Amino acid sequence: MDYSLYQRDHFGIDSVADVRFDVFLSCHNDSERVHALFGAVSADRKILVLQAEYGYNPDEVSTDGEIHSLAFGDNEFGQWLQLLDSLQLDVANCRLAIDITGMMRPAVLVLPLVLKHMGFMSVSIYYTEPSVYAKGTATQFAKGNVRGVSTIPGTAGLPLGRESEGDLLIVGAGYDQELVSAVLESRRAALQLLLVGLPGLQPHMYQESLYQLSLVREEARDGGKNAVLYAPASDPFMTAQVISDEVRRRGQHEKRDLYLSPLGAKSQVLGFAWFYALEGRVREATIVFPYSDSYSRETSLGVGRVNRFVLEFGRMPEL
Amino acid sequence: MNINPFAVTKAVDFSDAEIERTYIPFSSAGNPGIVDPQSPMPHFLVGAKGGGRTHLMRHLATPIRRRPTLEEVRNAGYIGIYFRCSGLNGSRFRGASADDSAWARIFAYYMDLWLAEQLVASARGILKGNVLGAVEEGFRQTLTVILGADAWDANYSSEEALAALRREVDVAVNNAPLIGLRGLTIRSAPGALVFSLARIIVDRVHALRSCRITFLVDEYENLSTAQQEYFNTLIREKEPPVTFIVGGRQWGIRTHATLSGGEENKQGSEYELTVLEDKYRGDEPAYSSFAKAMLDLRVRATGIDTNDVGVLEVLYGPSPTASDRRLPSTGKHLERLRRALEKAHVPADAVAETAMMLDLPQREFISRLSLLRFYLQWSESKNVDVVSIARAARDWVAPLVAGKPSRELLNFRSQRRLDIEAQMYADAGKQLPYLGPDALIQMSGFLPRNLLMTLKYVMQWAEFYGERPFEDLAGVSEQAQAAGVLEASRWFLQDAKPFGRDGAECEQAILRLGRLLRDVRLSDKPSEVSVSSFSSNLQGAPEAAIAVLDRCVSHGLLVRVTSGRTGRNHGTQHKKYQLHPMIAPMFGASTGRRGDLTLTSDEFSRVFDPAVTEEVYSEMVRRRLRAMTAPFGIDFRSTDSALF
Numbered sequence: 001m002d003y004s005l006y007q008r009d010h011f012g013i014d015s016v017a018d019v020r021f022d023v024f025l026s027c028h029n030d031s032e033r034v035h036a037l038f039g040a041v042s043a044d045r046k047i048l049v050l051q052a053e054y055g056y057n058p059d060e061v062s063t064d065g066e067i068h069s070l071a072f073g074d075n076e077f078g079q080w081l082q083l084l085d086s087l088q089l090d091v092a093n094c095r096l097a098i099d100i101t102g103m104m105r106p107a108v109l110v111l112p113l114v115l116k117h118m119g120f121m122s123v124s125i126y127y128t129e130p131s132v133y134a135k136g137t138a139t140q141f142a143k144g145n146v147r148g149v150s151t152i153p154g155t156a157g158l159p160l161g162r163e164s165e166g167d168l169l170i171v172g173a174g175y176d177q178e179l180v181s182a183v184l185e186s187r188r189a190a191l192q193l194l195l196v197g198l199p200g201l202q203p204h205m206y207q208e209s210l211y212q213l214s215l216v217r218e219e220a221r222d223g224g225k226n227a228v229l230y231a232p233a234s235d236p237f238m239t240a241q242v243i244s245d246e247v248r249r250r251g252q253h254e255k256r257d258l259y260l261s262p263l264g265a266k267s268q269v270l271g272f273a274w275f276y277a278l279e280g281r282v283r284e285a286t287i288v289f290p291y292s293d294s295y296s297r298e299t300s301l302g303v304g305r306v307n308r309f310v311l312e313f314g315r316m317p318e319l
Numbered sequence: 320m321n322i323n324p325f326a327v328t329k330a331v332d333f334s335d336a337e338i339e340r341t342y343i344p345f346s347s348a349g350n351p352g353i354v355d356p357q358s359p360m361p362h363f364l365v366g367a368k369g370g371g372r373t374h375l376m377r378h379l380a381t382p383i384r385r386r387p388t389l390e391e392v393r394n395a396g397y398i399g400i401y402f403r404c405s406g407l408n409g410s411r412f413r414g415a416s417a418d419d420s421a422w423a424r425i426f427a428y429y430m431d432l433w434l435a436e437q438l439v440a441s442a443r444g445i446l447k448g449n450v451l452g453a454v455e456e457g458f459r460q461t462l463t464v465i466l467g468a469d470a471w472d473a474n475y476s477s478e479e480a481l482a483a484l485r486r487e488v489d490v491a492v493n494n495a496p497l498i499g500l501r502g503l504t505i506r507s508a509p510g511a512l513v514f515s516l517a518r519i520i521v522d523r524v525h526a527l528r529s530c531r532i533t534f535l536v537d538e539y540e541n542l543s544t545a546q547q548e549y550f551n552t553l554i555r556e557k558e559p560p561v562t563f564i565v566g567g568r569q570w571g572i573r574t575h576a577t578l579s580g581g582e583e584n585k586q587g588s589e590y591e592l593t594v595l596e597d598k599y600r601g602d603e604p605a606y607s608s609f610a611k612a613m614l615d616l617r618v619r620a621t622g623i624d625t626n627d628v629g630v631l632e633v634l635y636g637p638s639p640t641a642s643d644r645r646l647p648s649t650g651k652h653l654e655r656l657r658r659a660l661e662k663a664h665v666p667a668d669a670v671a672e673t674a675m676m677l678d679l680p681q682r683e684f685i686s687r688l689s690l691l692r693f694y695l696q697w698s699e700s701k702n703v704d705v706v707s708i709a710r711a712a713r714d715w716v717a718p719l720v721a722g723k724p725s726r727e728l729l730n731f732r733s734q735r736r737l738d739i740e741a742q743m744y745a746d747a748g749k750q751l752p753y754l755g756p757d758a759l760i761q762m763s764g765f766l767p768r769n770l771l772m773t774l775k776y777v778m779q780w781a782e783f784y785g786e787r788p789f790e791d792l793a794g795v796s797e798q799a800q801a802a803g804v805l806e807a808s809r810w811f812l813q814d815a816k817p818f819g820r821d822g823a824e825c826e827q828a829i830l831r832l833g834r835l836l837r838d839v840r841l842s843d844k845p846s847e848v849s850v851s852s853f854s855s856n857l858q859g860a861p862e863a864a865i866a867v868l869d870r871c872v873s874h875g876l877l878v879r880v881t882s883g884r885t886g887r888n889h890g891t892q893h894k895k896y897q898l899h900p901m902i903a904p905m906f907g908a909s910t911g912r913r914g915d916l917t918l919t920s921d922e923f924s925r926v927f928d929p930a931v932t933e934e935v936y937s938e939m940v941r942r943r944l945r946a947m948t949a950p951f952g953i954d955f956r957s958t959d960s961a962l963f
Binding site: 073074075076077078081110117145146148149150151153154155156157158178179181182186187188189257286288290292293319 | 403405406408410411413414415416486489490492493494495496497541817818819820821822
């Protein structure tokens, strides 16, 4: 699979309005970069989604767009389908753009599947980079307890039904090393690979990721140089490419269960989601995620580069 | 680059062959073994991380994985079928597309298919020719009876049929969020498949008629409470020849409840339960031999020949005795003495004379011993004649330098030695070393993996310092040992604690407890000897604090002490807990279990209640240490100073 063919571009926040959409959908949180893009984008309808996991209620938020509340919980598919149905979009002709910057990771992970299921042919996905994460390496994206590392419903794969020594787990390593540790711990028999953003969203972020990684390396099984994979943090298609190549390389001789757990930047998460949609689902891969009690509303500072990735669903297998 | 024989610390990292090569049986006097795979009684094998549970269970499954002959299976007396619950991917049996009871039924069906598939695959690994044919025929007949003839393709083998049915569930579960669970049929009654198919094997294979079929079910913590209830039901309603050995973390055994009319499985009736580290703890010499054999074997496997010397002795030399130690001298104990006497407004000339009396140049350890004697006498008598007390203390310890020490003096030195050494290292700003094989084994807290991790880190530091411990059998420097031990200690706290807020609360409590124990140990007059434990009656303590305590115990950060001094000192109402010995080095605490600090419920709460602020905790520590810190509240301005 050649993921380099997919279209991506980037621009400053001032140039965002150059492209016009019928519908722009964004998930609200306290990050400046989410607000900035929502204000700058040019669309006939702007929809702001409040996610229950952040604990917002509509009274807290002022916007000139429509507000919808979702509680993804463990029903990401159902919640997306319900929302998109309620918007009564003309799927065949609608120019839809979705900002994933403030979106819960599990919701990002099922998004391509949902959009395909709805019948969209192409959707623009936006992701705005931060200048820095608010507390550097100490930034915590999840709050409270890790309720458990669970499969995201609908992305469970089909286990081979034998012992799992040959299984492969690829974790998109984010700053929150405790979440990474939780995932590694949950699949401790698997061969564990950590995917790191290189280059990072900002130059210092690679260093910070490596520092965080050093705290969890003891958990990683492969131990040697192959335990770490690299893909540009801001490029989901290259992320998907790296995963695809690695899975093919390791799976040449033996069929094995494949587990994916993206915990890094949302652009990286989208890369995992895109790989899963195009190849992983057919390969019977499973996405696992460390669900937490709640999530931080604000984890970053500043507004960096705005990225746009165009998901084209033509080559995506039917669900 | 040095070879690190301790690089692999988890059984999951081993191949089947390596499992066997590195397996060391734990044999304890009068004990037939940790678990009997032939026993009809199901057995839970639980404990903290790193007890060797997976290694043992995989070892028990080894005969079947080697494709043994029938004769070999008959001699073993059981067919051991190992699997990990993580492979079931149990977390997918949830979601809005069905209610909880529907998911529970689907999971039960899936578990039955899973077990049956493992069983059939195992039978095909053992049996051959006509015997296999007869058993396969029995399997197919049974599947037809239980599932119905229309449930599977007649051209399929029993294994293929079960795999196809399991896949049917996999697909339905995966598509449930998009299209619901419609079309999925549950085709068998709970338990029917696995028990019936197992019966076929022993009925149709004469050589196996007395064999047990033992499912070795690892990583039980990966099942939810509802899923464990179903498995507990299988345990309760098991039929011969099937039995179960279930392995998991202690905190991961969520319930013993069943779906059999709400009955709960009872230990001793429906199952046995062994906490692995308790088993080791019950026979410390056997654990020590077991640990040393484990390490020796790993070193030899790398081709290093230790010439019949134990590997720990090569690395560390023999366990040091008191006379071997080169302790760091600083004289700071006398500086503190002077300050304390001045604070008590002792006249300057008496301060100088007292300090001089207790100063034994080149003999700082004995000097500190005499100072401790002085503090004990002074705080008790509150006598203003400090010079006389100092003289008596010095004379009391003098036989240690020349002469014949009394039994009382030798006991005093023996009791206080480790605390004084800890103080000397702390005053020198050095990490207290945990030297010698016995200390390292004790530090592992009866979890073999902890010992491996410690040695792994020590070897890494030895390499960092340019040492080649095995090359000329030169051993590892004290510097590398100290660094490795400290790193292992930090690793353990992070590795053992729960994730998320629960873990942060446990970590806060452990750090507070550790600091308190350290401050007591380093005080002028420690109230306890080698304190590493605390006890409290816990009455009236907030629920939140008790919950943190329980989590610390279930995750192995604290060790609940169930016998020994607790009862004699405090009665049965007091509960006693030891800081896990792996954590002790972070605080220069003892890895052994000697003195315990009695905490009131209020003091306990200030350590364990996550809502208590650092300031409130510190105030308690200050108050608690007052009686252990010279001048012990004595002020000579308020006493009779006529003697001066």
